[in-house]
Amino acid sequence: QVHLQESGPGLVTPSETLSLTCSVSGGSIRDHFWTWVRLPPGKGLQWIGHIYFTGETNHNPSLEGRVTISLDPSKNQVSLRLASVTAADAAVYYCARVSYSGTYYDQWGLGILVAVSS
Amino acid sequence: QSVLTQPPSVSAAPGQKVTISCSGSNSNIGNNYVSWYQQLPGTAPKLLIYDNNQRPSGIPDRFSGSKSGTSATLAITGLQTGDEADYYCATWDTNMNAGGVFGGGTKLTVL
Numbered sequence: 001q002v003h004l005q006e007s008g009p010g011l012v013t014p015s016e017t018l019s020l021t022c023s024v025s026g027g028s029i030r031d032h033f034w035t036w037v038r039l040p041p042g043k044g045l046q047w048i049g050h051i052y053f054t055g056e057t058n059h060n061p062s063l064e065g066r067v068t069i070s071l072d073p074s075k076n077q078v079s080l081r082l083a084s085v086t087a088a089d090a091a092v093y094y095c096a097r098v099s100y101s102g103t104y105y106d107q108w109g110l111g112i113l114v115a116v117s118s
Numbered sequence: 119q120s121v122l123t124q125p126p127s128v129s130a131a132p133g134q135k136v137t138i139s140c141s142g143s144n145s146n147i148g149n150n151y152v153s154w155y156q157q158l159p160g161t162a163p164k165l166l167i168y169d170n171n172q173r174p175s176g177i178p179d180r181f182s183g184s185k186s187g188t189s190a191t192l193a194i195t196g197l198q199t200g201d202e203a204d205y206y207c208a209t210w211d212t213n214m215n216a217g218g219v220f221g222g223g224t225k226l227t228v229l
Contacts, residue, residue: 035218037163044120045155045163045206047218058217094162104153104168105208111162 002027004095004109011115012089018082018116022095022109029053029071033098034078035105036069038091046091050098051078090116121146121214122207122221129227134197138224140190140207146219150209152190154183157204157223166205167192199228 008020022034036048049059051069059067068081078095093114097107123141130136140152152170155163165174167183170190182193190207207221 037218037220039157044204044223045157045208045220047208047220050218058215060217061214096163099168101169103151103210104165105155105163106165106168106174108162108164 002097002107004097004107006093006095006109006112008112008114010113011117012085013118014086014116015084018080018085018089018114020080020093020095020112020114022078022080024076024078024097029073029076029078031100033102034069034071035096035098036078036080037094037096037105039094039111040088040091048080048082048093085116087116090114120222121211121219122209124205124207124221124224126222127225127227129229130197131229132197132199135193135195136197136226137194138192138205138207138226140192140221142188142190142209142219144188145213146188146209146211147185147190148188149212152183152185152207152209154181154190154192155206155208156201157206159203163206194226197228202226202228 003025012018030053033050035050051057066083071078092111094111095109096105099106154167157163170185171183211219
């Protein structure tokens, strides 16, 4: 059974860069897309972006190019960097694995709460 | 504002049936599979339905999904208090370079 665990700072200063890591255990990051999703307080899930194990990426245009998603196959990790954060970026951040078929999210991490404050 | 439109809330009594709609367009639901997720407070989303109407192992047949055109529906029969949660539809959108999109979520209250 694949297990995903997000890690990183729970508090980020406005205008700084949020950096999170998703550690994958029990399986390889090969042959899958890996996605970051967030849940802002009082709002719905928001797709942030994804990366394929080859390094191909895509991200939500509404985040205006602030997103960088990368992976480290040697560590079985996927990373998210979100630059120039504001209070609107406060959320629970999840990493999720996309199924082999590419049509749904079949594994999720527990999520990590990130606050934005000075 | 979410790309996929869901009702903010639905409610029904225990034992009853409820449906949750998810409306989109040809660039998303109309040409892609839909999946549904249940999110209990403080927990990660859980896959309920994939590829429009398929249930993962372990999901009871009280949960079912369907799709017609640019809309999808999640139905839950035999409602239980443990079904109280937020429910999200999801798919992919060609207008986002095949990126993912979610509905705004529907809060289910079991009266």
